[in-house]
Amino acid sequence: MAESLISDLITLQDLTYKIQSFSSDLSREDTEKTIGKALQMWSNASQLTFTRVSTPGVKVYLNVKFVSGFHGDNHPTDGPGMELAHAFFPLHNKGLAGDVHFDDDETFSINGRPGVDLLWLAVHELGHSLGLEHTFHPNAVMFPYYTGYRPNLRLSSDDRNGIQRLYGKFALY
Secondary structure, eight states: OHHHHHHHHHHOSEEEEEEOSOOSSSOHHHHHHHHHHHHHHHHHTBSOEEEEOOSTTSOOSEEEEEEOSOOSSSOOOOSSSSOOEEEOOTTSSGGGTTOEEEETTSOEESTTOSSEEHHHHHHHHHHHHTTOOOOOOTTSTTSSSOOOOOTTOOOOHHHHHHHHHHHOBOTTO
16 A cells, blocks of 8 residues: 555645644644645645545545644654654555644744744655655755744755655746
8 A cells, every 4th residue: 555655646746635633722724724835835846736635535645633642653742842743754654654743732833933833844744744854954844853933934955856856846946
């Protein structure tokens, strides 16, 4: 199944996603907009597009959840601080491939408010869900350490090159 998922991811241009649970710190609308904006950043740099689904029975490639403690994936969250979220690469964890789990014990924020910036973290974790590894370019979103809120967050050339190697180049880049 994992092999077929990576094959699907590489050959598909439109991937479905679902937000299965929401942040306890942000409104449902703010969470939806932020996850959508994070996916749009990857879409703008590649040939990928993303469609949010809520209909049961539709194949979902990327599942997003806000979770706490033990939540059924052998990777319990650790509470405030330390690991902020985890994501599953397309080739790993058959039923979890592409999933992102945000530690809901963190305090998430948007637009520079105090707390963990959900946009930066979502772009980073969704990058893993799409198959990107960490990079050691400090301006890259795929840098392995949380760098905090960045006004006007953009993908670095290293981030764009990584996603384009996997999914093709968007005409603007």
